[in-house]
Amino acid sequence: MRRGFYIGRFQPYHNGHQSVLEHIAHEVDEIVIGIGSAQLSHLTDNPFTAGERVLMITRALASLGCPFYVIPIEDIRRNALWVAHVQSMTPPFDLCYSSNPLVVQLFKEAGVTVQSPAMYERETLSGTGIRSRMLNRDPWKDLVPPAVVQVLKEIDGVERLRQISQQD
Amino acid sequence: MRRGFYIGRFQPYHNGHQSVLEHIAHEVDEIVIGIGSAQLSHLTDNPFTAGERVLMITRALASLGCPFYVIPIEDIRRNALWVAHVQSMTPPFDLCYSSNPLVVQLFKEAGVTVQSPAMYERETLSGTGIRSRMLNRDPWKDLVPPAVVQVLKEIDGVERLRQISQQD
Amino acid sequence: MRRGFYIGRFQPYHNGHQSVLEHIAHEVDEIVIGIGSAQLSHLTDNPFTAGERVLMITRALASLGCPFYVIPIEDIRRNALWVAHVQSMTPPFDLCYSSNPLVVQLFKEAGVTVQSPAMYERETLSGTGIRSRMLNRDPWKDLVPPAVVQVLKEIDGVERLRQISQQD
Amino acid sequence: MRRGFYIGRFQPYHNGHQSVLEHIAHEVDEIVIGIGSAQLSHLTDNPFTAGERVLMITRALASLGCPFYVIPIEDIRRNALWVAHVQSMTPPFDLCYSSNPLVVQLFKEAGVTVQSPAMYERETLSGTGIRSRMLNRDPWKDLVPPAVVQVLKEIDGVERLRQISQQD
Amino acid sequence: MRRGFYIGRFQPYHNGHQSVLEHIAHEVDEIVIGIGSAQLSHLTDNPFTAGERVLMITRALASLGCPFYVIPIEDIRRNALWVAHVQSMTPPFDLCYSSNPLVVQLFKEAGVTVQSPAMYERETLSGTGIRSRMLNRDPWKDLVPPAVVQVLKEIDGVERLRQISQQD
C-alpha cells in the first residue's frame, strides 16, 4: 500500500492541479491532498475558505478512481516544524509530490522521499493568473474543472474576490 | 441537497460514533465529520493524532453509502468564535447533529439548526471507557469497528497510550 | 491628574465591584477598568463575552461621577509580560487597585504602586457565588446592580449559563 | 435603541475620523468605536499603543453628545472569524459604518447591515499622510483634534515615530 | 563528538538535577540542557523565569568540566511537533536522557536514542517538594546547589513564591 502527499493552496483549484493529481493517481494507492494556508480567506491572494476549497477539490475528483483524503493544513510559520505539523494532520504517507523548492527541502531534511510531478503549464495555469482574469473579467472558466465553476457560483466567489480587491 | 455536520474527538473512533453516523446517513445527502482538538495527540486523554483519526474514520465508513468529508478542526479556545472557525474549515452545512450542551448552545446562538442524534449507550461506549480498558488490558476490540483495530495495530497505538500514561 | 487601574473578570459584574469602584472614584480623577480573560465566554466559569461585560459595567456606572474607561484585556498566559500587556492596552495610570496576590506581585515587580481597595464581603459577593445561585435558581438579582439584571435579560444570559453547564 | 459600529486603526486619530463620528452621532443612540490592530505599536505604520489611541479618541469626543464605547480589537489574522471576534469584544450593535471594502464584505457575509459614512477628504486626511508630515517636519497639528496634539505631547509620540523610522 | 540532551523545568534547579548532569558529563562530549515551559513564571508551580533558571544552572555547573548549552524551550502544546521544536532550538544532539514517559515516547517515535539517567531520590529531591518547603518555611537550602541559593536571594525568589501562593 503506497500513499502519496500533494499540497497546494488551491486558490482556486484548477486544471493544472487536476492534471497532476490524475497523474499521481496512477502511481499510488491513495492520495493525501493538503490544503495549505487553510486559515486564510477573504484576501486578494487567498479569497476562498478551506471549506470552500475542500468542496472544489472533492467534487472535481469525484471520478478520479483512486481514494483520496482532503485535509486543511493551517500555517504554523515555523518551517522547522512544518513537516511534523503536516504529518500529524494526515494519514501516514510514503512520498511527497512537490515542485516547490522549500517543500522539497523540508521533506528531504525530514527523510521523506520527494518526487517532482509532471509539470503543467505554469504560465496559463496558476492561481494568480486565474484570480487576475476574474478581476479583469477575462475568460477563466476553461481553466478550472466544471465543478469549481459551480462551487464558485454557489458561494458567489468571484463577486467576493472583486469586492475585497477594491481600493479602500 | 442537505448536508449535516457531526463533531467528536474520536479518541478513538468507536461503535457509538459509527451507529450515529449510520443513522445520520439516512437523513442527509452528505455528512461533514469534524475531528475536534485536532492539534492534540500523545496525551492520556488524546492519544492519537488527527491524521490517525482521519484514517480510522475513513476506513470504518468505507461502505456507508453516503458521501462524507473528514476535517481536522484545531481548537481555538475562543467559544464565541468557534462556530465561525468550524464553518471556515468545512463545506457549508444545513444542520448540526450534537448532544453536547456547549456545541448545541454555540450553534443555536449562531442560528444553525441543531438536532440531537439518537444516542448510543454512553456507559459502555465512550472514548474514556475504551482508553481505560486499553490501559487495564480489558477487552476493547468489540467496541470499535474492525478498521479501527487495524489502524491502532499499524500505528502501535495501544502501546503508545500505555507508555505515555505511566507515572513520571 | 491621577488615574487608577482596577481589573476583574466581572462574570458577572456585581455589587462588590460597584462598591469598590465607588470608593476609588473618590480617590482618583479617572478610572481605567480592565476586563480580564476578555477572550473567554460560554464557559461555566466565564459565561459572558467581553462585550456583554463592557455593557454591564458601563450602564451600572452611568452615574459614577468620575470618568472611566472600560478596556477588554485578553489573557496572554505569560505572567512576566502581563503588566506590559495591560499597559499597552490602557491609558497610562499611576496606581493599581487590587487584592489579588499575583496582580499585586506583578505590578510591584514592574514598579507600579498598588493599593488594596476596601474589601467587600467575599462570601456573599463573588462571581462564583452568583453563578451558583443562577444555576440553582436561588435569588441573585439583589447582588448585582439593576443594570446588570437588565443586560442579562437582554442577552438571555442566565439561560445560556444553564445550557452550557449541563452534563454532556 | 440603535447602536452603530465604527472601526479604524487611528494612527493617529484625526479630523476625518472626528467628522465621520460627529455625523454618525446624529443617526444612532450609541456608538461603538473599535481600535483595530490594537496589539501593534512602535512601528512606522502603527506607532501608538491601543491605550494611547483610547486616550486620543476619548478626549477628542468629550463633547460629542452621544454615548460611545472605545474598544481595542487585536488582530486575529483569520478574516472568516473577524466579525465574530469583533462581536465578542463589543456591546451588540445594529449596523456597521465602513468604507473599507474588506470590512464591508465581511459584515455583509455575516448578515450585518453596513453603511458607507459620508467620506472625508482622503488625500489630506489620512494617517499615512499625517505620519509623513510628522517625519518630514511639515505642519500637521491642524489635521487632528486639539486633544490629540496634547496626548501626543504627553507621550512624546512624534519623537518616538521619528526614532523608530530611522534606518538601521 | 557526542552530544546529549537533558530537559527539565528546573523550578528550581536542585541537587538531583546536578547529580544527573554530573553523571551525563562523563558519558558525552557536550550537554544541551533544555529549560522546559520557558514562558511560564510567577505561578505557584512555575515561579521563576527562564532567565532566572538559566542563571541558576549556569552558575551551579561552573565547574562541571564538560561544555554545556542552556536553552529556554517555550511550550508549544502540540506533542506531535515537540521534538522538531526542541531540535530547531538546540545544537544537534545524538541522544536524549530522560525518565519522563512522554518525553521518552516522543523521542523514540522521532527515532532519537533515549537513555534513562541514573535516578536521584525523587521523594526528597523534587521541585514540588522544595517549593513546598519554601512555602512552609521548612529547611530547603541543602537540597539545591549553593549557586541556586544565591540566585534566589538576588531575585528575592522565595518571597515572590510566597506572595503569589496566597489565597485571593
Added chain:
Amino acid sequence: MRRGFYIGRFQPYHNGHQSVLEHIAHEVDEIVIGIGSAQLSHLTDNPFTAGERVLMITRALASLGCPFYVIPIEDIRRNALWVAHVQSMTPPFDLCYSSNPLVVQLFKEAGVTVQSPAMYERETLSGTGIRSRMLNRDPWKDLVPPAVVQVLKEIDGVERLRQISQQD
C-alpha cells in the same frame, strides 16, 4: 558585576558581530547574547535554525575570555511587550548594546541604558551581503569566523540556502 545584552539575528554570525562582542567583552563582566527571530529558519532571509546559530556563536567565541550566555528569543510581534519578553528569557542585565533604532527606543522607554557599540563596516559585513555571496557563489568564508564555516559545512547550510532560494 556588570552584565551587557546584545541581540542580533545572526543569519549567519559574522566578523562584524565578533568584533562588536570582543569590544563589549572589555566593558562588562558577562554578556547575554540574544538570538532574535529564533523561531524562523529555512527562509531566504532566515535560513538557519536557532540551534544552528547557537552553535556558530558558541564555537566562535570559545576564546573570548568573558563569560557569555546565548539565548534564543522567539518573536512576539508585540513591540510594547518585547522588552519584558527579552527580560523574562535572559539573566538580568544592566545595559543593552544596540544600534537598531527600534531596539534603542524600546529599551529607552523601558528605562534600560542603551549604548551604541563601535560599528563594524556594514557594507561588507552584513547577513544580507553574506547570504547574497553564498547564493552568487562569490567568496564569503573570510567574512565569518572559521567556526562558522565549519558549522555551515556540518549542516550543509549553503546548499540549504540555495535550494530554498530557487524560484518555484
